[in-house]
Amino acid sequence: MKLLSLSSPPPFSQALLHVPLFLFSSILLSSLLLVFLILLWRRHPKDKRLPPGSMGWPYIGETLKLYTENPNYFFSNRQKRYGEIFKTNILGCPCVMISSPEAAKTVLVSQAHLFKPTYPPSKENLIGPEAIFFHQGAYHSKLKKLVQTSFLPLAIKGSVSEIEQIVLKMLPTWKNNTINTLQEMKRYAFDVAMISAFGDKMDIEMDGIKKLYLCLEKGYNSMPLNFPLTPYRKAIKARKLLNETLRRIIERRRDSKNYGGGLLGVLLGGKELSDSQIADNIIGVIFAAHDTTASVLTWTLKYLSDNVNLLEAVTKEQEGIKMKMVGAGLTWDDTRRMPLTSRVIQETLRRASILSFTFREAVEDVEFEGYIIPKGWKVLPLFRTIHHCADFFPQPDKFDPSRFEVPPRPNTYMPFGNGTHSCPGSELAKLEILILLHHLTLSYRWQVTGENDGIQYGPFPVPKRGLPVKVTKRSKTVPT
Template sequence: MMEFSLSILIWCVVVCVLLRLWRRYKEFVRWKVLQLPPGTMGWPYVGETFKLYSQNPNVFFADKQKRYGDIFKTHILGCPCVMIARPESAKFVLASQAHLFKPTFPASKERMLGPQALFFHQGDYHAQLRKLVKLSFLPEANRQIVPDIEARALLALHSWEDRTLNTFHEMKRFSFDVAFVSIFGRHDVLEKEEIKQYYNTLEKGYNSMPLNLPGTLFHKAMKARKQLSKILSKIICERKSSSCSHEGLLETMMRSSEQPLSDSKIADNIIGVIFAAHDTTASVLTWVIKYLTDNAPLLEAVTAEQEAILGEKGGEKRGKQGYLTWADTKQMPLTSRVIQETLRMASILSFTFREAVEDVEYKGYLIPKGWKVMPLFRNIHHSPEFFPDPQMFDPSRFEVPHKPNTFLPFGNGAHSCPGRELAKLEILILLHHLTTKYRWDVVGPDNGIQYGPFPVPMQGLPLKLSRKNCRQ
């Protein structure tokens, strides 16, 4: 009996080994039949990270696509990647076959933003978080926040008068203030400046190499991240013990009834939303002003559209908070097309990250499990196949519907940006008061682009702003 049991055990071991060898053989055959996409991987560990972030992304991505086609491999931020540059490929990864590709960033970025942020998840947890975030950005919520955005726009513009300013830096302050009120509500948060200080430190390390050594940007960023968590935990604790009612995303997350969120989950998502709402909106605003400055007839047309809204109100409340309404922002079609064309032309988000959850076959190539997959929005937006004469700034191209999956400034699928309407709203409100009250001139050279990591005009587009000579 014992010998029989031993024989059975041996046969089981043999079968397991044979099955394992068979799986390895099938994997070997698959890798032999399905090759990796063409491309280069760069230097060990760093790959092509420095090359990507030290030059015009148009050049980096366009050269890759020209040399290797619409799907190619590279290695950036410590990760092997497959980049794709076709609308149908972007749809495949982000929408139709999204279950094969989990949302992800490089590990260093996940640690900075927080591993429990909605950017990095799928399934029920992501659905719950997305629902809560969308509740804070519904039309009704945006309608209520118009006076708050306008108040901050007027204060910002007043502070810019008669001085030379770094447009991008000032737009970052403005967009941070708008993000702050949308998250924490109208009530004063004593820790606001402290949060801003630590967030700025975090931001500086965001695209640094993930070397957690004293003195490095990454190390400083991770220390700032810990402090942000402590501050947010303190605010959450105070809100829980307060009898006052608050608005904003923080309150919405704290009141989640489906499945209560821990303080750490709330903190991760608050930091993530600040990140998503901050630099990107500031970059778009800076580029809008740049493109309007370079195109005098277009600036005149946008100003005329905004002056028409002013004229309908008689101009009597021109400089006062509460002047604009939600309905007014829906009467700005040309200005809205200028924003769309800016999103296409500047392509602030050049790509997004996904990760293959299993080996995926696509267009005859193998995308190995664990590799990052990056739909290249910039390449699609700058393709003459979808946007004729793509290097020309032409808002009229958005007078007709664009082809599906060719305009993706906010991504696609379940992980598309839920705050897109709020971003558009704050841009429209600031542009209304800027064009109707002020004139400006670029100081110094007005050409060139710098990257850090989002593309912005050289030196942040230095401007000299002054009020128009008219009755205020």
């Protein structure tokens, strides 16, 4: 019988007996995953005329750079190096980024049938694959008609009073306090989104929906790592629970024949959609109406704080509205008589460019400006780059609402996208910003605390630390 020397290592097969099974399995799975990711990273076709650019690390690509660098630097640096069309890898997806108005129009409007709307699978799964954002053709057309029924001016006129009540209840809680602007604006935007989604009929599940949505949002804005305890795994669980909650509301409203208002009432009234289709589109609308609007509001307060003369001019305009008001509250017509405040919103949308780009996907191999975009690759029109181009907007880093006294050149200003998939809720977003600015500028003033500059990304660009401000009562009284 051969004895093993204590000074020499045992054969590999016997050494495995001393390794915990779960550890060995983890090592094996990690190795296989690494091989798979390398193959995935290398799979893009070498024999085709791909645009220039870097694909970054396997799977991760250049995602971390995109979400941690100043987006202006990220895009302009690659544009200078590679030109107005370049390739990269974002969230595990091979992408082609384009940065000219003509190219954006081609992808979003004139040749839109070649580039279907899409998101990275990780994000699409959290919103819901049957949401309007991800479809073309007859299903999209049917949904768009229903959604527009809820968000056209004729429909949202009746929401002015409800939105105003949210503002009047919220603003006094800010007085003489230091607030995190972004978090407060998220709270406001979420309340408005819930009204737009469910109408004024608040079901008992509303508090639960808010908690589940916040968990979903954290995972949506994180790296899509589906492992235990990660934000993305928690978001997947929250999405399932959210779906069950929405199904209960849908069933109860159907049984009672009282569909209620908001988008849910419209979708139920269509009587052609399944529960999952309705649920996905309700969640999609909340997503579209929440984070982006809150970010725009945060930047608006930042820019007004930085431009005192502009703030006083906006206040004067709002005082004029107040003096001419017939009733106790704002009306839809009042919000149509705020040209300067509206230009402030337009310039905020351009300057901040909350949506740096949108996702499309090539439905076949597409020849584009001398290059081939392979089928399945994402195509990202870079709104931010176009909005910050000095050829279209002189002194692009200057906050100047007067530039919108004349309409911008076609396809150079796209804060809500372009084409058939442009954001249907743009008018509602503008409305809630106008209502908040009316009451805020008339009654309060705010001062940024701590550092006044800096940007953070999560993933939308917002002022550093969410813009903490000290809110005080405005000393000048409003004319009556």
